[in-house]
Amino acid sequence: xxxxxxxxxxxxxxxxxxxxxxxxxxxxxxxxxxxxxxxxxxxxxxxxxxxxxxxxxxxxxxxxxxxxxxxxxxxxxxxxxxxxxxxxxxxxxxxxxxxxxxxxxxxxxxxxxxxxxxxxxxxxxxxxxxxxxxxxxxxxxxxxxxxxxxxxxxxxxxxxxxxxxxxxxxxxxxxxxxxxxxxxxxxxxxxxxxxxxxxxxxxxxxxxxxxxxxxxxxxxxxxxxxxxxxxxxxx
Amino acid sequence: xxxxxxxxxxxxxxxxxxxxxxxxxxxxxxxxxxxxxxxxxxxxxxxxxxxxxxxxxxxxxxxxxxxxxxxxxxxxxxxxxxxxxxxxxxxxxxxxxxxxxxxxxxxxxxxxxxxxxxxxxxxxxxxxxxxxxxxxxxxxxxxxxxxxxxxxxxxxxxxxxxxxxxxxxxxxxxxxxxxxxxxxxxxxxxxxxxxxxxxxxxxxxxxxxxxxxxxxxxxxxxxxxxxxxxxxxxxxxxxxxxxxxxxxxxxxxxxxxxxxxxx
Numbered sequence: 176x177x178x179x180x181x182x183x184x185x186x187x188x189x190x191x192x193x194x195x196x197x198x199x200x201x202x203x204x205x206x207x208x209x210x211x212x213x214x215x216x217x218x219x220x221x222x223x224x225x226x227x228x229x230x231x232x233x234x235x236x237x238x239x240x241x242x243x244x245x246x247x248x249x250x251x252x253x254x255x256x257x258x259x260x261x262x263x264x265x266x267x268x269x270x271x272x273x274x275x276x277x278x279x280x281x282x283x284x285x286x287x288x289x290x291x292x293x294x295x296x297x298x299x300x301x302x303x304x305x306x307x308x309x310x311x312x313x314x315x316x317x318x319x320x321x322x323x324x325x326x327x328x329x330x331x332x333x334x335x336x337x338x339x340x341x342x343x344x345x346x347x348x349x350x351x352x353x354x355x356x357x358x359x360x361x362x363x364x365x366x367x368x369x370x371x372x373x374x375x376x377x378x379x380x381x382x383x384x385x386x387x388x389x390x391x392x393x394x395x396x397x398x399x400x401x402x403x404x405x406x407x408x409x410x
Numbered sequence: 411x412x413x414x415x416x417x418x419x420x421x422x423x424x425x426x427x428x429x430x431x432x433x434x435x436x437x438x439x440x441x442x443x444x445x446x447x448x449x450x451x452x453x454x455x456x457x458x459x460x461x462x463x464x465x466x467x468x469x470x471x472x473x474x475x476x477x478x479x480x481x482x483x484x485x486x487x488x489x490x491x492x493x494x495x496x497x498x499x500x501x502x503x504x505x506x507x508x509x510x511x512x513x514x515x516x517x518x519x520x521x522x523x524x525x526x527x528x529x530x531x532x533x534x535x536x537x538x539x540x541x542x543x544x545x546x547x548x549x550x551x552x553x554x555x556x557x558x559x560x561x562x563x564x565x566x567x568x569x570x571x572x573x574x575x576x577x578x579x580x581x582x583x584x585x586x587x588x589x590x591x592x593x594x595x596x597x598x599x600x601x602x603x604x605x606x607x608x609x610x611x612x613x614x615x616x617x618x619x620x621x622x623x624x625x626x627x628x629x630x631x632x633x634x635x636x637x638x639x640x641x642x643x644x645x646x647x648x649x650x651x652x653x654x655x656x657x658x659x660x661x662x663x664x665x666x667x668x669x670x671x672x673x
Contacts, residue, residue: 265508272505272644279646356641366648370629372641373520378658381638385651 180348181337187347188217195331195343195391200311200402202319210320212402214312217345218302223312225320228290242287246275248309250298259301270306277310277359277369278317281325292322303349304332310359310369315399319406328368329396330359333388335374340383342391356384360392416624423609429621430459434614435660442559442671444567451591452568456560459618460550465542465560467568467595471531471584472539482529482537486515488544488557495549507546513603513642514544514558517632521601521639523562528596531573536584538570540595551619554630554644558603563672568595600672601639602665605630606657613653615664629654631661638662 180187190196196217205211208224215221231237248270252261274296282292294316296309310330318324334344335354344355354374361368367385376384419429432438438459447453452467474481488511490498503511518524529538542564544557569591576583607617607625617625627647632640638658643649649657 265503265512268505268508269512272509273642276644276646280648361648364648365650367643367651367654368627368646368648370641370643370649370654372638373516375520375522375634375637375639377637378655378662381658382651382655385654389651 179337180351181339181341186341188345192339193342193387193390195394196345198395198398200315200398202315202402202406208316208320210316210318210322212312212315212319214308214315216304216308216311216343218300219305219308219345220299221296221305221308221312222299223294223296223309223316225292225294225316225322227292227320228287228322229293231289231291236291237289240285240288242284242290242292244275244279244282244284244292244294246271246278246313247295248274248298248306249295250301250305254298254301270309273369273371274306274310274313277330278313278328280361280364280366280368281328282317283323283325286323292317303345304343304357306369307331307357307359311395311399315402318403326361326363327396327399328359328361329392329399330357330369331388331391331395332357333384333391335376335380335384340380340387342387354384356388358385358388358392360389360396362393362396414620414623419621419624420610423612423614426612428614430618434612435664437616437664437668438618440559440668440671442563444563444673449588450564451571452564452566452595454560454563454567456556456563458552458556458559458616460548461552461556462548463544463546463553463556463560465544465557465564467564468541468543469568469571469586470539470541471536471573471586474530474534474537478526479534480530481526482524483539484515484519484524484526484542485539486511486518486542486544486561488514488546490546490549494546498549509642509644510553510557511544513554513630513640514542514561516640516642517558517601517603518561518565521599521632521634521637523565523597523599523601525596525598531584532582540565549619551622552605552616554642555603555605555616558601558632559668562600562602565595565597566600566672569593570595599634600669601632601634602668603630603632604661604664606660608647608649608653613657613660615660629657631658633661633665635666636662
């Protein structure tokens with residue numbers, strides 16, 4: 176008999192169905208980058224660093240009326256149980272794209288024509304929901320860089336595991352669960368800015384998943400704000 | 411090429427209108443032609459308004475992945491041909507073509523359209539590999555829906571090539587006779603992908619290329635008869651949960667209509 180992932184409403188790591196893993200968030204963790212952040216949720220660890228707004232190289236990428244946001248999501252080769260081959264994969268390119276599109280709505284890119292904001296997120300350790308951790312770190316790092324923003328973007332995942340709707344998919348739930356749905360949320364406008372899903376759901380289940388995801392994202396939003404506040408309290 | 415000001419599209423949307431006079435939930439005319447490439451195991455050409463794509467299915471014998479020793483393999487790829495749009499460039503796949511291929515793949519995989527166990531030849535050793543390659547011939551918007559439709563139509567059109575197994579002592583040799591087509595592929599679901607765009611707060615389906623320049627976000631849902639199998643938000647922007655729920659409902663209805671066009 177295979178090990179059950181949910182017993183008496185508790186998950187393998189002891190969490191309730193609607194509970195996030197322990198989170199640690201810090202702003203300004205790197206010296207050279209214009210802005211940076213560390214975001215850890217359970218065993219998933221992301222570090223984000225920003226340079227910019229700065230001159231665009233290569234020049235032909237420059238846009239006359241707006242800044243460009245360039246995002247790179249990368250998983251360290253030591254971040255996974257089996258070594259992850261270094262270099263961009265099709266998966267990481269897709270994640271970089273959806274991550275950029277999730278963050279763009281809160282940036283005033285039109286205020287910085289002909290410039291680039293370069294964002295790199297490194298996943299140091301991967302235990303599911305890595306794109307969410309990447310967005311959470313990126314959002315804090317953008318604010319830490321002093322880049323004008325309309326709001327922070329907060330991200331988390333929800334899923335369906337053994338028929339139960341759960342918040343913050345982790346560990347075996349990722350590989351053995353039936354549905355994985357990451358979102359990014361823009362609280363001030365009440366907008367979902369990243370939405371992906373793998374797995375079969377009814378439209379009623381989708382509704383429940385999204386409501387739970389929003390609740391989770393709001394908790395993360397508070398932690399992101401705290402991380403920024405505590406950095407400036409220290410200074 | 412004539413380009414239309416995104417502001418015009420937005421103003422029209424505000425009045426409940428679209429540049430090509432469609433209703434918000436109306437698709438452009440869809441044309442599906444299958445079996446267009448004789449050398450492929452299956453193929454389909456799809457026209458969605460001015461968007462033209464062609465999907466070809468090729469098959470090979472290969473090794474299964476270690477975590478699914480009794481299942482076949484699906485590999486999906488998309489090529490944005492340089493003549494399909496003035497902004498497309500020759501070169502390796504970029505993030506748009508990668509995203510397109512992965513979104514098409516996800517709807518097929520997550521809906522369990524293919525019974526992968528029926529692609530097993532010898533457990534742990536040999537399985538059928540299905541390659542879906544999609545050529546974008548002409549880009550007039552909503553590539554995701556056109557490519558997804560071409561992919562499922564090509565899969566439904568595909569037949570296994572004849573497999574010959576020769577035993578030489580302990581070794582088995584597999585040769586494929588591509589000239590002889592045998593049984594159809596084990597296709598058990600017909601996922602349809604529906605893309606909705608938000609323009610000036612309005613939700614409309616099947617955005618054309620002019621409309622795509624004015625979107626505040628696009629969402630694509632791969633759906634079966636009664637379930638949603640995959641979702642991808644593409645383009646910058648955002649949706650409220652209420653909007654996403656509404657899109658899910660519309661997608662399930664619209665997909666049933668489009669599914670009727672598949673043979």
